[in-house]
Amino acid sequence: MPMSEPLRLFVHRTSSASLRVTIFMSVAGVPDSLVEKVEMGLATDPRGIPVYTLSEGDPVTEALGTTDLKAFNPESRIPVLLLPDGRKMTQSGAIIDYIRTLHDDGGMEPDDPWARAEMRRLMWIIAADVQPYQNIPFIIQAMTEWDMVRAMPTEHPLRLHFIRREFGAIEALLANCAGTCAVGDRVTLADCFIVPQVRNALMAGIDLPNEFPILSRVFDHVTEVPAVRRVLEDAGGKVQPSFFSKAHMEAYAAGDG
Numbered sequence: 001m002p003m004s005e006p007l008r009l010f011v012h013r014t015s016s017a018s019l020r021v022t023i024f025m026s027v028a029g030v031p032d033s034l035v036e037k038v039e040m041g042l043a044t045d046p047r048g049i050p051v052y053t054l055s056e057g058d059p060v061t062e063a064l065g066t067t068d069l070k071a072f073n074p075e076s077r078i079p080v081l082l083l084p085d086g087r088k089m090t091q092s093g094a095i096i097d098y099i100r101t102l103h104d105d106g107g108m109e110p111d112d113p114w115a116r117a118e119m120r121r122l123m124w125i126i127a128a129d130v131q132p133y134q135n136i137p138f139i140i141q142a143m144t145e146w147d148m149v150r151a152m153p154t155e156h157p158l159r160l161h162f163i164r165r166e167f168g169a170i171e172a173l174l175a176n177c178a179g180t181c182a183v184g185d186r187v188t189l190a191d192c193f194i195v196p197q198v199r200n201a202l203m204a205g206i207d208l209p210n211e212f213p214i215l216s217r218v219f220d221h222v223t224e225v226p227a228v229r230r231v232l233e234d235a236g237g238k239v240q241p242s243f244f245s246k247a248h249m250e251a252y253a254a255g256d257g
């Protein structure tokens with residue numbers, strides 16, 4: 001479907017859900033003339049929770065009269081895809097599916113129906129069973145408002161537990177479906193979901209090669225694919241860099257945040 005104006009994808013380089021879409025777009029060769037990337041702002045609320053904001057001067061900000069993301073997306077999450085007619089789509093998987101209807105990605109799903117289901121299973125494990133439990137705003141809120149054990153949020157035991165638990169499951173699945181990539185030897189949508197989550201896990205201190213050797217091998221291969229490597233270079237590297245308020249982080253770790 002030709003569109004005169006580009007769609008606008010609101011993302012932030014620290015957001016793993018955003019990276020799923022930007023990695024997909026890079027591998028699929030989606031041109032900026034079809035989908036323009038709009039980098040969000042990032043602020044820290046009084047509790048130390050990182051919050052994404054609309055950028056000053058953006059036409060959306062001007063129209064809404066606020067940088068508060070909630071005014072734009074009631075889920076208060078990113079990524080968000082804005083169509084020229086004003087419709088908005090959220091949820092990384094739904095956004096990717098929609099962009100795929102506008103642009104031929106050259107085959108980022110396996111042809112075989114079982115392999116396709118394996119790919120979707122891996123995507124769902126990341127999106128539903130790992131990411132929500134290791135999301136830093138959730139960890140900080142649980143520590144500061146609901147008396148969860150205090151620790152450095154990035155390395156919090158709850159976070160590490162769910163990453164290890166689900167990476168263990170993924171490792172077992174990859175033993176059957178991985179080639180050089182997560183499902184076979186081509187980059188598929190599963191890799192678009194796995195790479196950003198592994199990046200978060202590396203920031204959390206997970207010893208990927210020793211704990212999850214197949215996942216580690218797949219990550220090493222996929223992140224050297226030029227289209228993937230370019231996105232990660234723009235986002236600060238293969239390990240998610242810290243973008244949190246140092247003072248807040250130290251206070252949490254000391255138990256008085």
Ligand SMILES: N[C@@H](CCC(=O)N[C@@H](CS)C(=O)NCC(=O)O)C(=O)O
Nearest residue numbers: 015016017076077078079091092137
């Ligand atoms: N299931 C959503 C997850 C979106 C999500 O949680 N995004 C994070 C950044 S990776 C976010 O915006 N978090 C803000 C918050 O939790 O308040 C998707 O796949 O798009």
